[in-house]
Amino acid sequence: MATGEYGPAAGSAVTSVPDAAALLEEWTDLAAVAPGDRLFRTRRMARPARLDLRAGLRETDAAPCLVVSPGTAGGAITSFETGGLRLSRVADPAGVLLVLSLEEPARRDLFAAVCSDCLRAVIRGEDEAEDDLLSMFAARLSAWRAFLRDQTGALSRSEMIGIIGELLLFGQLLDIGADALGAWKAPDDGLHDFENAGDSIEVKTSLGGARQLHVSTLDQLDDAGLTSLHVAHVRLIEASDGETLEDIADRIETQLSGERARSAFRNALLRRGLAPGADDDLGPRVRMAGTDFYAVRDGFPRLRRGELALGITDATYQLEVRALTGFQEDAAAVLSRFGGGQ
Structure with a gap:
């Protein structure tokens, strides 16, 4: 099918709040899963519980991804590509998916840090009983977009x-x-x-x-x-x-x-x-x-x-x-x- 299936890869959900190193390991584990006819190999994060967020690999080129199932609320989130990262919409039988993907392999460590930080922002919101976790994810990602667009190196003195x-x-x-x-x-x-x-x-x-x-x-x-x-x-x-x-x-x-x-x-x-x-x-x-x-x-x-x-x-x-x-x-x-x- 054009969009492929969307579901968890073999194994259990990611059970902890992953830091960048844990996400890198997760993508390595997903790479060992046999390819299928899906667009992505994914594994559901245990946290946040109230937002379907998954670590994934794109089948066509094994690019690391963070895949979000936003329901009907994702239409207002703007797609972009900057700093080697891309946020795009992908059609799926269950609804449109938001996919944050790495487009420049040399920036894999940065991508892991961005994904981990965005996850942390959402989980903080969930811990404080915030209702709109998708908006918190989108706002944090938008801040990263601005940072990657404007920063060429470390802050000067x-x-x-x-x-x-x-x-x-x-x-x-x-x-x-x-x-x-x-x-x-x-x-x-x-x-x-x-x-x-x-x-x-x-x-x-x-x-x-x-x-x-x-x-x-x-x-x-x-x-x-x-x-x-x-x-x-x-x-x-x-x-x-x-x-x-x-x-x-x-x-x-x-x-x-x-x-x-x-x-x-x-x-x-x-x-x-x-x-x-x-x-x-x-x-x-x-x-x-x-x-x-x-x-x-x-x-x-x-x-x-x-x-x-x-x-x-x-x-x-x-x-x-x-x-x-x-x-x-x-x-x-x-x-x-x-x-x-x-």
Whole structure:
């Protein structure tokens, strides 16, 4: 038949929550099963119990797969191919299947790590009695898609420092009861790092005695159409007893209420470029020395697209911190624009 049968391979279901190594072993075991006339050789995962999720091999080329039977709810999940991974829909007598497959054999270890991480996200949701496990799977996979599309290697030191600054401001918003997760736009390539109903904050982070702030695009300090735009200068110092990027992320995650919020935060971190299981030994240990807020308004030193000669399409430049003194505003007043109950 065109689509082949869909059912478990010989042997029992996978009975534990598999890490990447266990999944690699599972695919090796499936390779020893005699080929048939099916599209896939599969074995059902024992967890999650409320979503039919299987380790599989594609019969045509023995490509490792993760096969999901979504029922009628899978139509809204977008197919893609990036980073050597493909998510596709496959017709089956029992209904359409979602198949995550490895298309570049050299990335087998990465594929196992992605599959294991997505499984873990779904099982966490099941443990917290979340109803829509398929959406949790799709959201985690979408975050991986963004990560694989945008990342070409490990985070640089400057990128880590930038994310640390964003997370520390995220924490300040949490402290006043604001919807920090909804306001954090950097993971979705937002023009400004935080935005809420027309109020925006662009975070600039420095480690040590920085005298200049880097502006990366012409539009970054353009307040057209905004109620307010502020630059938040997060000042860090390196300290042996300080926190790493992972430490800060873990601390913030524990402050969030409910698995749905924690899952959304982990997905945002992944889209922002921070993969799960990052090495704590990488990157600086820091403490926050303070955060200064500057209002971007008339007279603020900046370049704007409409004020430049024709032919200039973009620019990066440095801002002298001392030149911003006259634009400084109270931190509580700026943060209060983002809501909160305190």
